Amino acid sequence: MVALELPTQLLFLLLALVLLISIFRRHGRHHRLPPSPVGLPIIGHFHLLGPLLHRSFRDLSDRLGPLFSIHLGSVPCIVASSPELASEFLKTNEVSFAARVDSLAVSRLTYGYSMAFAPFNSYWKFIRKLTMNDLLSSRNVNSFASLRSRELRRFLRLLAEKSERNEAANVSAELQKLSFSVIAQMVLGSDGTANAGMDRGRAEEARTVVREVTRIFGELNLSDFFWVLKRLDFQGYGKRIEDIFRRYDGLIEAILGEREELRRNRNKEEEKEGVVKCRNLMDILLDHLEDQKDNETVEFTRLHVKGLIMDIFTAGTDTTSSSIDWTLSELINNPTVLKKARDEIDRVVGKTRLVNESDASNLPYIQAMVKETLRLHPVVPVVSRKCIKECKIGKYIIPENAMLFINSWAITRDPKYWENPLEFQPERFLQGHEGSNSTSSSIDVKGQHFELFPFGSGRRMCPGMNLALQTLPTFIAAIIQCFDFKVVGDGGDGHALSMEEGPGLASPRAHELLCVPVPRLSPLSAILEP
Numbered sequence: 001m002v003a004l005e006l007p008t009q010l011l012f013l014l015l016a017l018v019l020l021i022s023i024f025r026r027h028g029r030h031h032r033l034p035p036s037p038v039g040l041p042i043i044g045h046f047h048l049l050g051p052l053l054h055r056s057f058r059d060l061s062d063r064l065g066p067l068f069s070i071h072l073g074s075v076p077c078i079v080a081s082s083p084e085l086a087s088e089f090l091k092t093n094e095v096s097f098a099a100r101v102d103s104l105a106v107s108r109l110t111y112g113y114s115m116a117f118a119p120f121n122s123y124w125k126f127i128r129k130l131t132m133n134d135l136l137s138s139r140n141v142n143s144f145a146s147l148r149s150r151e152l153r154r155f156l157r158l159l160a161e162k163s164e165r166n167e168a169a170n171v172s173a174e175l176q177k178l179s180f181s182v183i184a185q186m187v188l189g190s191d192g193t194a195n196a197g198m199d200r201g202r203a204e205e206a207r208t209v210v211r212e213v214t215r216i217f218g219e220l221n222l223s224d225f226f227w228v229l230k231r232l233d234f235q236g237y238g239k240r241i242e243d244i245f246r247r248y249d250g251l252i253e254a255i256l257g258e259r260e261e262l263r264r265n266r267n268k269e270e271e272k273e274g275v276v277k278c279r280n281l282m283d284i285l286l287d288h289l290e291d292q293k294d295n296e297t298v299e300f301t302r303l304h305v306k307g308l309i310m311d312i313f314t315a316g317t318d319t320t321s322s323s324i325d326w327t328l329s330e331l332i333n334n335p336t337v338l339k340k341a342r343d344e345i346d347r348v349v350g351k352t353r354l355v356n357e358s359d360a361s362n363l364p365y366i367q368a369m370v371k372e373t374l375r376l377h378p379v380v381p382v383v384s385r386k387c388i389k390e391c392k393i394g395k396y397i398i399p400e401n402a403m404l405f406i407n408s409w410a411i412t413r414d415p416k417y418w419e420n421p422l423e424f425q426p427e428r429f430l431q432g433h434e435g436s437n438s439t440s441s442s443i444d445v446k447g448q449h450f451e452l453f454p455f456g457s458g459r460r461m462c463p464g465m466n467l468a469l470q471t472l473p474t475f476i477a478a479i480i481q482c483f484d485f486k487v488v489g490d491g492g493d494g495h496a497l498s499m500e501e502g503p504g505l506a507s508p509r510a511h512e513l514l515c516v517p518v519p520r521l522s523p524l525s526a527i528l529e530p
Helices: 002-030 053-064 083-092 104-109 122-134 138-143 145-164 171-188 200-217 237-265 281-290 302-316 318-333 335-348 357-362 364-376 465-482
Strands: 067-072 075-080 382-386 391-393 396-398 403-407 483-487 514-519
Touching: 053 067, 053 075, 053 382, 053 403, 075 083, 083 382, 083 391, 083 403, 104 200, 104 237, 122 281, 122 302, 138 145, 138 465, 145 171, 145 357, 145 465, 145 483, 145 514, 171 200, 171 281, 171 302, 171 318, 200 237, 200 302, 200 318, 237 281, 237 302, 281 302, 302 318, 318 335, 318 364, 318 465, 318 483, 335 364, 335 465, 357 364, 357 465, 364 465, 465 483
Parallel strands: 075 403
Antiparallel strands: 067 075, 382 403, 391 396, 483 514
């Protein structure tokens, strides 16, 4: 009997010893992390997070303060929710947090060569310089103005056709098509059609894939935090990722193959035409792929080309359409603001021509309206980074490989920094207007003010900021200049439109905006002519 009991007692003693050692080691490693809520064994704090991370983080911050820590599995995570802390992490200690958080979805769907999520290394520096100089520089953004104007008019004519038939338009879906078309033609080149040279079936499949990618990029995958689950595919993410990858790879391979064939057959004399044409990103990337002289120290392959194109599509499509969608929704719910915006357009532009990009600098209320949308509905509500070097923040030590989440959504709705933060008030950004103050009216959105930084800050800020700030005011102004909207379903019959958010990287509206367009200008057809 004794011989049987002794091993059992020893086993319990050993288990207790292992548990104590684990606790002491954990305490020794992380006792200088910010305060943390009570977690569960193994999963940590996953059970406290909902599908909308920014809201879950805000609720925890209300309990724990603007700086706290959680564990996702064994990964320590820091969550910050104040402008001062955002500045401390992204400016004062920028070098320690110069990397973005990667995931299985990002790695697979960008072939491991994402610019947005790449480590801060020589490849990232090379590809960012190439992108900024050859696609997203101010000069190149301006050179694509006629493309944007053409696609905007195409979108407005579609709404006009819906109006003639008294038919509801899915404005959210059409805005996605509009922003996809602009990005696709900048990346792939333009043949004068909305599909950038793709047939309708291929273009629709490409749009669908991009929407699915932005959605899955915004979701938490348990396998990213528990290595033992990677092969089990506990949530089905792996299957979804592989399905999206297969469809995207087939599309991009077909497009690349056609472009390479065109380049091989292109007459050299045609390349010497006197007319200067806008260079699209694909040709720029293929030039670098064929000529390695410019990037001898950086590997650049066909997979890099495909990964970067996916990067540009996901970063530029849903973010733009979602921002316009939110603005229109806010204007429908705030008719007084809508009237002020239209009065400014009518005064500056008139009613006989369509607003264009050169008018934007003379439309301060429209500019303020865009800022207010980016405040209430930031393009990326949670800015994520990875600690690449142990860092001290106040009395806390942030360990290497910890994940950092800055809740910009909570910051831009905090009454400590914003008066009436839940109200849509563009006036707060206009000096001398009622509702503005000296602090908010001087804030820009270019990463210098941490009360509002929708495009990030520092070296990892969004390279497409110039394009967004050029596009959003004009597109929004043109839409409200031409149309009123009679809401169908949710928000109809005079009820307030639902402002519920859906999951995804760009935090889109949970419900699509369905409206019957009602023309404001006459004759609208003449104004919308190319």
